[in-house]
Amino acid sequence: MIAIDQMKRGSPPTGFTFARTGGGEDGEWSVVEDRTATAGQAIEQISTGSTDYRFPLAIPDSFSAADVAVEIRFKAVAGRIDQAAGIAVRLADPDNYYVARANAMEDNVRFYCVVNGRREQLGGANLKVTANTWHTLGLRAEGKRFTISYDGKMLFNVIDKTFGEAGGVALWTKADSVTRFEQLKITTLPQAGDK
Helix, strand or coil: CCCHHHCCCCCCCCCEEEEEEECCCCCCEEEEECCCCCCCEEEEECCCCCCCCEEEEEEECCCCECCEEEEEEEEEEECCCCCEEEEEEEEEECCEEEEEEEECCCCEEEEEEEECCEEEEEEEEECCCCCCCCEEEEEEEECCEEEEEECCEEEEEEECCCCCCCEEEEEECCCCCEEEEEEEEEEECCCCCCC
């Protein structure tokens, strides 16, 4: 669990590196007060760059795993182009990774593989994603099997073997999404092999 409650408000979250997939300006990440968050504060992507194909990343330092379960609590706060929150896993670099994301404008959850900066949808589900409400998004990567969950319920599985090597984890947003993350729980799983 990343200890967001120990971080200094008004500053970028400590222990993270920041990057971007796509064009436009870099993301801007800050620790903000939020009385509805468990610890009273959250990590927020606050920049509102309007480039549509722009995906800011906040990457916890010194973590790498292939088989991992990641869970975030997020709140889509604002955005005219998009209101999205996501989890990236097996991040080799800002242009190569898997990402599960929820979108409060489109009311759906999608799973993508991003290769050389281009994303391909591998799975998805349509459901209500309420803005300005905390939701939980989970992504479990075991070998070539990926399980995506939302608010504690499993949505769908995907089988893919594009990226099998260990990689980083990241918080992810899109375009002008102003999104808060108040929990980031990362669990390394036993190596699944080829199942």
